Amino acid sequence: MSIRYTKDHEWVLLDGKIATVGITQYAQGQLGDIVFVEVPAAGKALTAGGEAAVVESVKAASEVYAPVAGTVKEGNAALPDAPETVNQDPQGKGWFFRMEVANPADVEALMDQTAYDKYLQELAG
Amino acid sequence: MTKPTTASGNRGLQLEQGLIFEQDTPGATAVDLPALPHTRDRLGGMKNTKRIGLPGMSEPEVVRHYTRLSQKNYSIDSGFYPLGSCTMKHNPRLNEKMARLPGFADVHPFQPVSTIQGALELIDTTAHWLKALTGMPAVAMSPAAGAHGELCGLMCIKAAHIAKNQGNRTIVLVPESAHGTNPATAALCGYSVESIPANSEGRVDLAALKAALERSGSNVAAVMITNPNTCGLFERECIQVADMVHAAGAYFYMDGANFNAIVGRLRIGDLGVDAMHINLHKTFSTPHGGGGPGAGPTVLSAALAAFAPVPFVVHDAQGYSVEEQAGFGAAKDSFGRMKGYHGQFGVFVRALSYMLAMGSDGLKQASGDAVLNANYLMARLSTELTPAFPGPCMHECVFDDRFLKGTGVTTLDIAKALIDEGVHPPTMYFPLVVHGALLMEPTETESKATLDQFVDSLLHLARKAKAGGAEAEFKSAPQLSPRRRLDETKAARKPVLRWTPPAAGAASQAAE
Numbered sequence: 070m071s072i073r074y075t076k077d078h079e080w081v082l083l084d085g086k087i088a089t090v091g092i093t094q095y096a097q098g099q100l101g102d103i104v105f106v107e108v109p110a111a112g113k114a115l116t117a118g119g120e121a122a123v124v125e126s127v128k129a130a131s132e133v134y135a136p137v138a139g140t141v142k143e144g145n146a147a148l149p150d151a152p153e154t155v156n157q158d159p160q161g162k163g164w165f166f167r168m169e170v171a172n173p174a175d176v177e178a179l180m181d182q183t184a185y186d187k188y189l190q191e192l193a194g
Numbered sequence: 195m196t197k198p199t200t201a202s203g204n205r206g207l208q209l210e211q212g213l214i215f216e217q218d219t220p221g222a223t224a225v226d227l228p229a230l231p232h233t234r235d236r237l238g239g240m241k242n243t244k245r246i247g248l249p250g251m252s253e254p255e256v257v258r259h260y261t262r263l264s265q266k267n268y269s270i271d272s273g274f275y276p277l278g279s280c281t282m283k284h285n286p287r288l289n290e291k292m293a294r295l296p297g298f299a300d301v302h303p304f305q306p307v308s309t310i311q312g313a314l315e316l317i318d319t320t321a322h323w324l325k326a327l328t329g330m331p332a333v334a335m336s337p338a339a340g341a342h343g344e345l346c347g348l349m350c351i352k353a354a355h356i357a358k359n360q361g362n363r364t365i366v367l368v369p370e371s372a373h374g375t376n377p378a379t380a381a382l383c384g385y386s387v388e389s390i391p392a393n394s395e396g397r398v399d400l401a402a403l404k405a406a407l408e409r410s411g412s413n414v415a416a417v418m419i420t421n422p423n424t425c426g427l428f429e430r431e432c433i434q435v436a437d438m439v440h441a442a443g444a445y446f447y448m449d450g451a452n453f454n455a456i457v458g459r460l461r462i463g464d465l466g467v468d469a470m471h472i473n474l475h476k477t478f479s480t481p482h483g484g485g486g487p488g489a490g491p492t493v494l495s496a497a498l499a500a501f502a503p504v505p506f507v508v509h510d511a512q513g514y515s516v517e518e519q520a521g522f523g524a525a526k527d528s529f530g531r532m533k534g535y536h537g538q539f540g541v542f543v544r545a546l547s548y549m550l551a552m553g554s555d556g557l558k559q560a561s562g563d564a565v566l567n568a569n570y571l572m573a574r575l576s577t578e579l580t581p582a583f584p585g586p587c588m589h590e591c592v593f594d595d596r597f598l599k600g601t602g603v604t605t606l607d608i609a610k611a612l613i614d615e616g617v618h619p620p621t622m623y624f625p626l627v628v629h630g631a632l633l634m635e636p637t638e639t640e641s642k643a644t645l646d647q648f649v650d651s652l653l654h655l656a657r658k659a660k661a662g663g664a665e666a667e668f669k670s671a672p673q674l675s676p677r678r679r680l681d682e683t684k685a686a687r688k689p690v691l692r693w694t695p696p697a698a699g700a701a702s703q704a705a706e
């Protein structure tokens with residue numbers, strides 16, 4: 070399955086029931102230099118749209134929301150010590166957490182690449 | 195024009211100097227006491243044999259060091275400081291004079307109340323003014339700052355719900371146009387926070403609030419609205435908000451940090467507010483920003499008054515006394531104590547001095563002038579900058595970064611270049627709902643001449659950015675300050691929080 074996106078600029082990549090979640094290239098660019106990341110602990114129950122992680126840049130502190138409901142399998146333990154990874158490789162090594170999703174169809178329902186690109190164009194006005 | 199280099203590293207009369215620990219001259223001291231006559235060592239071998247790490251310095255060295263540090267500080271006493279959301283207004287010196295009167299400065303909180311009747315009367319009179327200006331029946335004077343006042347309001351709300359057996363109300367609704375402290379306060383008070391989006395006008399989206407109340411109304415404890423909000427806009431639908439909130443059985447908290455824009459012009463009691471804190475350092479000119487403690491008295495509606503924290507001043511035929519014990523007498527339903535002693539008494543003296551010096555007509559003029567000044571900035575700056583929302587604004591105006599689109603220059607670069615122009619930069623990248631925000635609050639303190647000079651500087655920078663070709667120059671700003679642009683990313687990622695002596699082994703290793 071291909072990558073999916075939320076309006077809050079999280080990306081989700083589903084493999085079976087396990088989804089990897091991070092923030093998009095666009096989101097890291099808007100935030101600027103990221104200086105602090107807090108990832109969730111394994112076992113934490115997530116609700117769709119609920120707070121899952123925290124990201125802080127020189128400009129702002131923001132929440133990273135859970136794109137769908139499920140349970141955290143692991144947080145990216147490398148991020149808190151190297152928050153710049155999110156700037157360097159947001160959609161690769163800069164992933165925030167992996168979760169077991171309650172209902173894989175929820176992920177399908179999110180924006181695909183084409184829809185997200187269109188959404189970004191709308192934002193740029 | 196290149197700047198000359200100097201042998202000393204000093205520039206003009208701006209001197210370069212290390213930290214106080216780096217100036218250590220062992221043996222140098224400000225006090226020269228005669229040697230003690232021989233006495234027997236009674237320390238049983240525990241006498242300190244090593245230096246304790248305090249720098250040795252003479253008195254003039256110490257005086258110069260701290261004077262120099264104070265000169266590097268930029269404050270409202272040095273120049274224009276248009277920091278949006280912070281209200282950097284002049285602190286009249288009369289306030290300071292009053293606070294230093296021995297009868298106020300020398301009282302002790304443990305003195306018998308019979309000996310501090312004047313001090314208690316001052317607290318009571320300040321409370322009376324705050325109640326009169328807000329049209330609210332009660333005020334808790336003890337909160338020590340704005341966010342502490344928010345906490346006080348929410349603790350009253352929590353106590354009121356519990357008294358009605360409605361402890362199930364665990365949600366606090368906070369719009370995006372509110373101050374950042376609001377959701378933090380709600381979370382600290384044990385509530386879960388739900389965000390209400392702003393509409394395209396930068397105000398609370400009433401339909402979204404209504405939907406949230408319909409969705410989880412019976413679990414909503416309170417709605418917290420900042421008014422005027424943090425986009426510098428008046429929340430016009432406050433009364434409808436209050437009605438909706440009360441119909442859902444919840445309470446209406448209004449963040450009164452921006453009360454300075456409306457004082458003397460509307461009574462927030464008429465808006466249906468249940469609790470609001472007042473930052474005395476913003477509206478009533480007491481020092482802040484390192485200049486002194488804050489104070490955040492919280493006015494309360496009749497529904498919440500009984501739950502106010504102790505201590506509070508009571509006035510009866512016997513004179514003034516202090517209600518100290520929650521659970522007894524007038525404090526029967528009080529949620530308890532949240533601050534040592536009686537609140538920030540010295541700040542009350544300053545605030546009351548200001549109120550009495552201004553009078554109600556003067557306070558009304560101050561809020562009017564604050565709004566007028568902000569609208570003057572907005573009108574003149576709109577020729578080159580892009581306002582985030584259509585005006586008129588209240589006491590502060592916010593611009594987004596559309597005017598910089600395609601220039602390569604960012605909000606941060608503009609802010610840094612303003613330092614070279616001799617202005618403390620406005621708040622930037624806040625509020626978060628505004629892209630690349632510049633939020634400025636001129637306050638009523640500033641003259642038209644000061645505002646014009648600021649506007650001229652900012653217009654000049656905006657034109658220079660738009661003309662193109664100046665990107666590199668902007669990126670290297672500030673160029674005229676004692677320090678150039680600091681690496682804020684590194685400062686946040688690898689903070690050095692305290693000085694440590696050079697490693698003991700480092701010198702000897704280098705010598706080997």
